[in-house]
Amino acid sequence: MTPEQLDASDPLARFRDRFALPEGVIYLDGNSLGARPKAAEERLLETVRSEWGEGLITSWNKADWVGMPQRIGDKIARLIGARPGEVVACDSTSVNVFKALAAAISLRPGRNVILSEAGNFPTDVYIMQGIEALTGRQVRAQLVQPDEIEGAIDGSVAALLLTQVHYKTGRMRDMARITSLAQESGALVIWDLSHSAGAIPVDLTGANADFAAGCGYKYLNGGPGAPGFLYVAQRHQNAVTPALTGWFGHAAPFAFEDRYEPAPGIARFLVGTPPVLGLSALEVGVELFLEADIAAVRAKSIALSQLFIERMAPLCARWDFQLASPAEPGERGSQISYRHPEGYAIMQALIARGVIGDFRAPDILRFGFTPLYTTHAEVAAAVDHIDAVMAASEWDRPEYKVRSAVT
Numbered sequence: 126m127t128p129e130q131l132d133a134s135d136p137l138a139r140f141r142d143r144f145a146l147p148e149g150v151i152y153l154d155g156n157s158l159g160a161r162p163k164a165a166e167e168r169l170l171e172t173v174r175s176e177w178g179e180g181l182i183t184s185w186n187k188a189d190w191v192g193m194p195q196r197i198g199d200k201i202a203r204l205i206g207a208r209p210g211e212v213v214a215c216d217s218t219s220v221n222v223f224k225a226l227a228a229a230i231s232l233r234p235g236r237n238v239i240l241s242e243a244g245n246f247p248t249d250v251y252i253m254q255g256i257e258a259l260t261g262r263q264v265r266a267q268l269v270q271p272d273e274i275e276g277a278i279d280g281s282v283a284a285l286l287l288t289q290v291h292y293k294t295g296r297m298r299d300m301a302r303i304t305s306l307a308q309e310s311g312a313l314v315i316w317d318l319s320h321s322a323g324a325i326p327v328d329l330t331g332a333n334a335d336f337a338a339g340c341g342y343k344y345l346n347g348g349p350g351a352p353g354f355l356y357v358a359q360r361h362q363n364a365v366t367p368a369l370t371g372w373f374g375h376a377a378p379f380a381f382e383d384r385y386e387p388a389p390g391i392a393r394f395l396v397g398t399p400p401v402l403g404l405s406a407l408e409v410g411v412e413l414f415l416e417a418d419i420a421a422v423r424a425k426s427i428a429l430s431q432l433f434i435e436r437m438a439p440l441c442a443r444w445d446f447q448l449a450s451p452a453e454p455g456e457r458g459s460q461i462s463y464r465h466p467e468g469y470a471i472m473q474a475l476i477a478r479g480v481i482g483d484f485r486a487p488d489i490l491r492f493g494f495t496p497l498y499t500t501h502a503e504v505a506a507a508v509d510h511i512d513a514v515m516a517a518s519e520w521d522r523p524e525y526k527v528r529s530a531v532t
Contacts, residue, residue: 131428135501140417143498150480152499153481154492156495159344164413198354204415207329208330215394215399224396228336228357228394237264237283240284253266274303287317289327296456314334319340321458324495334356335358344495345407351406362390367394373398430461436505437463449462459496468489475510
């Protein structure tokens with residue numbers, strides 16, 4: 126079938142009109158920042174004009190601002206295979222990773238290693254290193270090569286921190302198997318779902334996961350800097366006094382007591398005042414995604430990525446692109462990455478043509494496929510643009526080689 130025929134029979138095609146997409150732009154960077162749901166603007170205006178502008182502080186109760194972290198968390202839980210009361214929408218992924226790591230360490234006294242893979246997303250590694258410094262190296266941050274992770278899990282490991290779908294390559298780990306392996310050794314596992322939630326089927330309950338954190342502004346389309354989310358398995362919640370003991374995690378925040386008393390359940394992992402505007406936009410993105418069938422999302426993701434790989438094959442031979450993602454569809458998330466020595470300049474030339482992906486140092490061109498609004502025809506056209514950029518050496522312009530602050 127042609128790309129156009131595939132689009133005509135696409136069960137998710139109806140979602141594209143629900144997003145604000147610039148005319149003439151092929152957007153293949155939803156794995157970095159999701160497109161704006163059209164309903165988000167109306168929702169934010171309502172929050173600003175009516176709830177904030179007219180309701181003022183009464184909207185904490187009347188508009189249930191106070192309940193947003195748990196309410197939205199329960200909606201995200203449905204996307205990641207969690208139970209009600211196991212997820213809160215709050216803070217950034219980095220802060221939530223810190224909270225999960227600190228909790229895991231507290232649950233495994235006598236163990237002093239937090240383990241991850243070299244090349245994991247930097248914020249995860251930096252949070253690990255920060256905990257090491259904060260504890261005066263009583264807790265050690267250990268990185269091993271990706272294929273050495275399983276052999277490195279021993280009796281010293283309190284917590285294993287892994288990203289389910291790797292941010293550069295899209296490689297996907299077997300969550301259930303690795304979680305079981307780590308737990309058999311007595312370690313707890315924290316999963317970073319930033320490139321999983323809204324991209325692939327996730328089943329935290331089925332995997333018997335301990336902790337997870339993720340991002341709200343990628344596939345969940347919550348907007349730039351949207352709050353992230355934190356998952357804590359119910360069995361662990363009341364056994365932990367969080368390391369960040371903010372007032373919204375108190376059992377009675379408005380009792381204004383001097384001594385911290387943790388709230389029961391997932392609420393104790395809240396810290397400060399919820400960011401109402403960010404949560405309002407995030408809720409729109411999450412609700413929109415809940416209308417979709419995740420099996421259909423995954424099937425289309427695979428179809429889009431396979432089409433891209435097939436069309437890129439001649440360009441790999443012609444222009445020295447090297448596939449950096451797993452070739453097997455079941456081993457990757459919803460992105461495809463290629464290596465090229467001039468990757469940054471090539472991406473800038475593509476962006477100038479209206480094909481938006483992104484670059485990850487040192488040499489990765491990254492293309493994300495967001496099935497709710499990416500079409501097969503766009504994928505085919507993107508490859509034609511790549512070929513044209515290479516054939517005309519458009520990437521070789523000096524302005525495309527100057528690194529911007531965000532790549």
